[in-house]
Amino acid sequence: MDIEELTRGIAAGERRALARGITLVESGRADHRARATELLEALRPLGRQALRIGLSGTPGVGKSTFIEAFGLMLTGQGLRVAVLAVDPSSARSGGSILGDKTRMEHLSRDPKAFIRPSPSQTHLGGVARRTREVINLCEAADFDVILIETVGVGQSETVVSEMSDLFVLLLAPAGGDELQGVKRGIMEMADLILVNKADGDLKPLAMRTCADYAGALRLLRKRAQDPEGFPKALTVSALEEAGLEKAWEEMQALIDWRRENGHWAARRADQACFWFASEVREGLLARLTREPVKGAMAALSERVGKGEMTAAAAARELLDGYLSGRG
Ligand SMILES: Nc1nc2c(ncn2[C@@H]2O[C@H](COP(=O)(O)OP(=O)(O)OP(=O)(O)O)[C@@H](O)[C@H]2O)c(=O)[nH]1
Numbered sequence: 001m002d003i004e005e006l007t008r009g010i011a012a013g014e015r016r017a018l019a020r021g022i023t024l025v026e027s028g029r030a031d032h033r034a035r036a037t038e039l040l041e042a043l044r045p046l047g048r049q050a051l052r053i054g055l056s057g058t059p060g061v062g063k064s065t066f067i068e069a070f071g072l073m074l075t076g077q078g079l080r081v082a083v084l085a086v087d088p089s090s091a092r093s094g095g096s097i098l099g100d101k102t103r104m105e106h107l108s109r110d111p112k113a114f115i116r117p118s119p120s121q122t123h124l125g126g127v128a129r130r131t132r133e134v135i136n137l138c139e140a141a142d143f144d145v146i147l148i149e150t151v152g153v154g155q156s157e158t159v160v161s162e163m164s165d166l167f168v169l170l171l172a173p174a175g176g177d178e179l180q181g182v183k184r185g186i187m188e189m190a191d192l193i194l195v196n197k198a199d200g201d202l203k204p205l206a207m208r209t210c211a212d213y214a215g216a217l218r219l220l221r222k223r224a225q226d227p228e229g230f231p232k233a234l235t236v237s238a239l240e241e242a243g244l245e246k247a248w249e250e251m252q253a254l255i256d257w258r259r260e261n262g263h264w265a266a267r268r269a270d271q272a273c274f275w276f277a278s279e280v281r282e283g284l285l286a287r288l289t290r291e292p293v294k295g296a297m298a299a300l301s302e303r304v305g306k307g308e309m310t311a312a313a314a315a316r317e318l319l320d321g322y323l324s325g326r327g
């Protein structure tokens with residue numbers, strides 16, 4: 001695979017080149033990794049930026065239905081939309097990718113849309129890196145909006161919010177007690193709460209739920225990156241395609257304000273530094289599992305176990321001997 005050719009293809013927005021680029025960044029092979037890094041470095045000077053929207057919600061809340069309807073609305077406005085997923089594979093049964101394909105039937109056939117299902121890595125760190133790099137590839141391929149979906153389990157919301165410009169929490173209509181089910185930390189990440197399924201018999205409950213969440217949002221600490229009135233809660237119906245334009249207007253209003261006030265750029269810069277630190281940490285940890293460090297660690301561990309060395313002295317020997325300089 002010729003990197004120059006791939007760079008040209010992706011920059012020209014060719015889907016085949018994009019798909020090949022993604023295959024490259026997803027590969028675990030060391031030589032592929034080096035070439036993926038080269039590709040991303042070659043595309044970086046294009047300086048293209050999409051709006052990255054993180055979207056989280058528990059299973060069955062309507063994420064796929066929402067993305068289909070919302071994505072089609074955006075492509076209808078002439079925007080190019082990419083859909084990615086961040087899911088630890090343990091959270092996803094084999095069937096739901098198939099389910100997604102049927103629920104995003106029209107969007108997946110839309111020439112202005114690009115849908116990439118979640119990769120089959122179990123390690124969230126691996127999925128996170130791959131997703132960040134796929135985001136970069138999609139931006140270089142000149143997509144306007146990138147939707148990053150995650151099912152609300154464990155740490156995946158944090159991971160997604162760390163790579164998004166905007167974080168949207170999709171919720172279902174719920175009674176009083178269930179409101180408590182949303183963790184405070186997740187609420188604090190949200191820029192927009194959308195209470196879905198505001199249709200038919202569920203509509204009154206959805207409206208009450210929305211009012212409750214709006215109240216809860218007002219009680220949270222004010223964030224510097226928000227204009228007056230944000231974060232906001234709205235009702236939508238993905239099924240009836242209601243409230244989607246309003247939701248899009250609110251997202252744009254928030255993003256415009258953040259751009260004008262320097263928060264957009266500051267957040268992107270913070271995120272880049274965060275991921276840099278995370279790559280360094282993961283790189284170091286990976287070295288612990290490879291030779292020669294792995295063997296040295298086992299040998300030192302044995303000595304510590306026998307009481308021949310203290311844990312601190314052994315750790316120092318390993319760090320100074322193997323993980324400093326070119327060791
Ligand atoms: N009444 C109503 N039902 C909806 C709406 N959106 C989704 N649903 C239904 O809710 C069910 C789950 O929708 P999905 O879009 O698959 O939900 P999901 O969040 O993607 O689910 P997972 O992929 O399993 O996490 C389906 O039966 C949808 O038809 C809505 O706006 N109103």
Ligand SMILES: [Mg+2]
Nearest residue numbers: 063064096100
């Ligand atoms: Mg789904």
